[in-house]
Amino acid sequence: MNINMTIELLKKGSKADRNLLGVRGEKVGIGRGDLLFLDYVISRMPDPLGAVVEFGTLHGVTTSFLAICAQMRGTYVDTVDIEDKVYSHANKQYAYYHIGDLLTSVYIDMCKIIETSNCFLFVDNGNKIKETHMYAKYCGQGCHMVIHDWDDEIGIEDVRDVLNENGFKLCYEDISIALFSSCRCFVKEGV
Ligand SMILES: C[S@@+](CC[C@H](N)C(=O)[O-])C[C@H]1O[C@@H](n2cnc3c(N)ncnc32)[C@H](O)[C@@H]1O
DSSP states (O other): OOHHHHHHHHHTGGGSOOEETTEESTTOOSOHHHHHHHHHHHHHSOSSOOOEEEEOOTTSHHHHHHHHHHHHTTOOEEEEESSOOOSOGGGGGTEEEEESOTTTTTHHHHHHHHTSTTOEEEEOSSOHHHHHHHHGGGOOTTOEEEESSBTTTBOHHHHHHHHHHTTEEEEOHHHHHHTTOOOEEEEEOOO
């Protein structure tokens, strides 16, 4: 693969050349730009960092990256999926894996976790619009909610009102665009 092809793939964000922690292909749900953006956002969150939470585990590769970030910052990662598809037992050393439906069975448990102040929440499950509507009001102050597949599975028209009503403001959009990330970050500053 030549360098121009590689750069073109990077520009396609999460829909192209996925690779993370030595795993390549569709087992990884995020692109290189998304990875850089997640790291950028978590790095800028103040201490103490509350919980790190992922909605939509898939095979747990991104989870392992988030778990390392969480451990570096003195916390842990909680991740949820409706099915257990975790790639390797190695992943399971790093995170709390919850198996259940975010829209029903694990809703109350997840609301309790995201109430933590200064929580990082990665919204990456099957129904991002519904999930944002259901969970936004339970997020604690300082929550950094990063929504994946922006302008593909979800856009501002779908969630503007619920995010405004619950004190979320769009942050770092210029950085996300510069990194070719398909994530957007909303920070809960106050209602
Ligand atoms: C796009 S993948 C997640 C990708 C992962 N975050 C990554 O970066 O590798 C979406 C996941 O959400 C899960 N999912 C879909 N609907 C769900 C629901 N209602 N509750 C919990 N998980 C769900 C799917 O099983 C799928 O594994």
